Amino acid sequence: MTTLHDPLTVDAVEGYLATRWLGRPCHSFGTVSSTMDVARRLAGGGAPVGTMVVADAQTTGRGRQGRRWSSASGLGLWVSLIFPDDIASGVLAHVLACGVAEGIERCGAEGVAVKWPNDVLVAETNTLDAASKNQPTMWPDAVVRSARKIAGILVERTGSARYSVVGIGVNVWHGMTDFPQDLADTATSVALCTGNPISRARLLAEVLGVMERRIDAVRSGISLVDEWRRRSLVLGRLVCVERGDDRLIGRAAEIQPDGSLVVTVDGDSHVVGSGSVRFLGLTE
Structure with missing residues (x-):
């Protein structure tokens, strides 16, 4: 799929970013081995909670359980963030997955759901009508024909360190021929779902804004479990x-x-x- 000029520079990201602390400061790179490794080094050196690392490409990006994450240049959001370590991993994973799902919806995708614990899928269903588009759908009651992965989240904690490093990967500009052969039947992208061009910086800002509000809510004692259940495809x-x-x-x-x-x-x-x-x- 042909992309427009879509930079992920610090200036491009901060031009859309409206958060108070999440994604600030932002460190942008062309190609790195893994944004997780860069963020972990920054955290170990005293970088504040909220620090974000974005890259145009990763050479050894990774997902959950050590799986390789395909991170081709210019096609997706390859992001890592430093989070406070006062939220349980299971809670954090769900909060972030729902945040990514809503952020993707805000950029025009429909039928976005969460597969436990933290994969974000786009579902094709027989019951998604005009009244339910772009709203958290009661997936357990929907007749779902198929689902393709559009984003994934990795949460890592290090011993006694008082922070979590979170990796987020979102397929943005991919066409069907851009996916590795082993993913061609199970993956999708924002561009494929919407048919429209989308700024990666704008999408990132939407996702971060939703995430920050949810993290602040959880840290103030508000439970979001009802939303997790509505979003759940399992x-x-x-x-x-x-x-x-x-x-x-x-x-x-x-x-x-x-x-x-x-x-x-x-x-x-x-x-x-x-x-x-x-x-x-x-x-x-």
Whole structure:
């Protein structure tokens, strides 16, 4: 897909940014090995909470569980941020995933949902009508035909350090031929979903604005669990939860306030704090 000139310089980002602390200061690079590594070094050197690292490309970008994250030049948002360490990882992952989902919606995408714990997908459903577009949809009640990944989030904490480093990857300008072969059937991008050009800097500012408001709310004691449940694409569905070599097959029944997933198997409830989810019976 042909892109317009779409820089991610500090000036371009700050031209849209309206946050108080999140994304400030901003460090912009052309190509790095991983924005996570740069952010971690900055945090170790005393960089303040809210510091952001953006790059046009990553050579060794990574996702959850050590998976490689394809981060081609000029096609996406490859971002890492330093967050305070006073929010539980499960809660932080959900807050950020919902923030990314809403930010993408604000730029014109529809049907954006969250797959536990922190993947952001675009779902095609038989029940998404004009009245529900761009609103958090009751996905458990929707008939979803398929879902493609548009964004992912990685939360890392380091020992006794009083911060978390969060990586966010959003596919923005990708056309179908821009994805690696192993992702071509499961990934999508903002451009593919909207059919319109979108400034990466504007999208980043939208995402950060939503995230900051949610982080501030959680730190003030407000629970956002109802939003997580509305955004969730897994609740009510048959899933396989994979944790290393262990697999749990059952129906996703609930998301708890700490972000853990409750899966029912033959009437018994199992609480899962981490892992990867595969849908059973849904094209993904």
